[in-house]
Amino acid sequence: MYISRGNFSKVFDDIKRTSMSHSTCKLIIFVACLNVDALCASKILTNVLRKEIIQYQLIPIVGYSDLKTHYDRLDGDITNIVLLGCGAMVDLESFFDIDPNDFVDKDNQNLDGTFTSSRSIYVIDGHKPWNLDNIFGSHIIKCLDDGYIDRELDREKEAYATLIKLQEDEEEEDSDDGEFDSEESENENDVVNGLEEDEDEELTSSQEKKRKAIQETKQRKRQMKEQERLVEQYYATGMTITVSVSLQVYTMLSEIGETNTDNLWFTIIGTISLDNLYPDVYRMSFEALKAEVTRLSPTDLGLSKNADSSQLSVDTDYYLFLLRHWTLYDSFFYSNYVNAKLSIWSEEGRKRLHKMFARMGISLQDSKQNWLYMDTNIKKNLNVTFNKVLGFFGLDDLIREGFVRTYGFRGTLSASECVESISALLEHNKASTTNTDDEETDINELISLKEKAWIENFWSSWDALDNIDKINKGLEYAKEFQKAVFNTGMAVLEKRLLKTLKIYHLVVLRDGPDYEMFRNPLILIRLGNWILESCAESNKTLLPLVLAALDESTDTFLVVGLAPRYPRGRKNLEDIDQNTTLLNTFSVAFQQVAGTTGAKVRIDSFESSIIEIRKEDFQPFLEKLALSGLV
Numbered sequence: 001m002y003i004s005r006g007n008f009s010k011v012f013d014d015i016k017r018t019s020m021s022h023s024t025c026k027l028i029i030f031v032a033c034l035n036v037d038a039l040c041a042s043k044i045l046t047n048v049l050r051k052e053i054i055q056y057q058l059i060p061i062v063g064y065s066d067l068k069t070h071y072d073r074l075d076g077d078i079t080n081i082v083l084l085g086c087g088a089m090v091d092l093e094s095f096f097d098i099d100p101n102d103f104v105d106k107d108n109q110n111l112d113g114t115f116t117s118s119r120s121i122y123v124i125d126g127h128k129p130w131n132l133d134n135i136f137g138s139h140i141i142k143c144l145d146d147g148y149i150d151r152e153l154d155r156e157k158e159a160y161a162t163l164i165k166l167q168e169d170e171e172e173e174d175s176d177d178g179e180f181d182s183e184e185s186e187n188e189n190d191v192v193n194g195l196e197e198d199e200d201e202e203l204t205s206s207q208e209k210k211r212k213a214i215q216e217t218k219q220r221k222r223q224m225k226e227q228e229r230l231v232e233q234y235y236a237t238g239m240t241i242t243v244s245v246s247l248q249v250y251t252m253l254s255e256i257g258e259t260n261t262d263n264l265w266f267t268i269i270g271t272i273s274l275d276n277l278y279p280d281v282y283r284m285s286f287e288a289l290k291a292e293v294t295r296l297s298p299t300d301l302g303l304s305k306n307a308d309s310s311q312l313s314v315d316t317d318y319y320l321f322l323l324r325h326w327t328l329y330d331s332f333f334y335s336n337y338v339n340a341k342l343s344i345w346s347e348e349g350r351k352r353l354h355k356m357f358a359r360m361g362i363s364l365q366d367s368k369q370n371w372l373y374m375d376t377n378i379k380k381n382l383n384v385t386f387n388k389v390l391g392f393f394g395l396d397d398l399i400r401e402g403f404v405r406t407y408g409f410r411g412t413l414s415a416s417e418c419v420e421s422i423s424a425l426l427e428h429n430k431a432s433t434t435n436t437d438d439e440e441t442d443i444n445e446l447i448s449l450k451e452k453a454w455i456e457n458f459w460s461s462w463d464a465l466d467n468i469d470k471i472n473k474g475l476e477y478a479k480e481f482q483k484a485v486f487n488t489g490m491a492v493l494e495k496r497l498l499k500t501l502k503i504y505h506l507v508v509l510r511d512g513p514d515y516e517m518f519r520n521p522l523i524l525i526r527l528g529n530w531i532l533e534s535c536a537e538s539n540k541t542l543l544p545l546v547l548a549a550l551d552e553s554t555d556t557f558l559v560v561g562l563a564p565r566y567p568r569g570r571k572n573l574e575d576i577d578q579n580t581t582l583l584n585t586f587s588v589a590f591q592q593v594a595g596t597t598g599a600k601v602r603i604d605s606f607e608s609s610i611i612e613i614r615k616e617d618f619q620p621f622l623e624k625l626a627l628s629g630l631v
Contacts, residue, residue: 268415
């Protein structure tokens with residue numbers, strides 16, 4: 001079943017009522033550990049649970065197999081399970097092997113006379129498409145929806161209901177077959193004799209029933225095929241994210257009156273973390289977040305800044321990389337937006353960048369000063385300078401509105417900078433110094449070590465959300481990763497490793513000074529996003545990207561499929577229609593191609609367009625994918 005906005009408060013009340021216990025924990029929260037948005041959502045939710053003195057256990061989850069393992073370990077006392085950032089796209093009753101009859105609470109009845117369930121699984125996930133069994137066919141699975149289902153899925157809802165009814169009719173017919181056959185055998189001799197006596201005699205009632213049943217069966221099969229086609233078409237449209245998980249949780253808190261500045265800040269971080277891959281989500285949420293900031297943190301109170309102040313405000317932000325924590329030159333040089341517009345990866349692009357600084361009247365020496373020590377006059381007049389000059393270089397949209405938080409006298413952070421820091425902490429490979437090249441090391445052990453490192457990174461990021469010192473540490477990691485992304489991306493374009501096939505772009509990383517970093521899916525996606533932004537400016541065909549990195553320790557390729565990107569900026573609106581959301585169809589294509597080729601693949605990520613494939617199966621897999629027409 002699904003629960004729409006306006007009823008989220010009832011969800012929290014039900015969780016609170018059924019989870020309150022002095023003796024045991026009855027609430028489990030599973031959170032996707034490689035997802036900044038889900039991380040922020042878990043922080044918001046646990047803040048209010050602690051305030052209400054509700055016991056809970058928070059478990060970061062790497063992928064589906066990890067989720068199933070932890071679920072199977074739960075005891076029967078667990079009454080509520082919350083899934084954050086995962087679960088929307090799979091049939092959870094089948095995945096968890098749930099028999100609804102095992103959780104019937106005969107002591108409590110609904111208004112319609114049916115019994116309530118002793119366990120509820122709440123799904124808060126922005127991934128689409130929804131699994132229709134979750135939202136229309138289960139009373140244990142309860143999906144929180146932002147209005148998408150009522151707005152977009154009327155046809156699918158009708159098709160699903162029709163399929164269920166037709167299947168029930170078919171089962172009833174099968175159960176009646178035995179009775180019908182016995183009746184037919186009893187009357188068979190009489191029918192034959194009757195036909196011999198009088199050929200013009202009307203068909204007997206049993207024959208009429210049989211013919212009618214055959215016609216009804218054919219009609220039902222035609223209807224089932226039509227409805228199944230609609231459902232399959234819905235699932236095949238491709239994957240996207242339409243709403244922030246942290247925003248969904250914050251909406252629940254607003255309905256119960258538990259909003260505050262800290263939770264709003266986490267919501268903003270979670271929502272803006274989707275801006276690179278799903279810019280529509282942040283764009284559509286911006287005005288609502290802006291209004292909420294004005295409500296909770298008004299700027300007209302005349303409060304003076306002090307060591308403990310924690311002001312949240314709407315302020316100028318830029319499509320630059322960590323401007324307040326790097327040099328002006330480096331923030332331009334390593335910005336995805338600026339690189340895509342000026343092609344900084346090329347010698348000609350770097351000349352344009354230097355020319356731009358000259359036109360702004362900022363020497364390269366000044367631009368390479370750390371932001372804290374840079375000439376104050378340059379910083380004060382930066383917006384005016386940008387507005388005068390950037391338009392000549394196609395960087396009209398470099399300035400934008402954003403959200404900024406001050407931490408007393410310790411510093412100021414924008415939400416986009418926090419996202420870069422938290423992402424870098426999730427990406428950081430603490431085990432990189434550990435020797436895992438031993439030939440006797442089992443592949444499963446290597447995978448286990450890697451997943452344990454990701455879990456540790458989750459808790460490091462969790463602690464950093466409200467600790468500016470750890471945020472600053474993450475910013476240093478972010479600089480390191482962005483340099484690696486830029487250097488690798490530049491090598492890909494200069495060495496022409498970017499292959500343009502008929503239906504997608506292809507990049508395969510086999511070596512390089514930083515290529516070991518790209519064994520992490522988050523860093524690989526970061527590189528893919530950099531390449532896609534560059535392609536969006538130079539190639540108007542808007543092809544998706546398949547990006548693969550070889551992991552020699554496991555003899556596998558980590559493969560990600562990314563949807564095409566629209567170029568950022570108003571100047572492109574006239575020649576490209578940007579009103580249609582570009583969906584990621586690799587989630588379906590990878591599974592179907594793997595099934596038809598027999599390739600050994602591991603599809604375990606909550607992002608179904610991320611797979612691991614054996615080295616010897618990689619080339620046949622790509623060939624089949626290129627010919628499949630599924631992308």
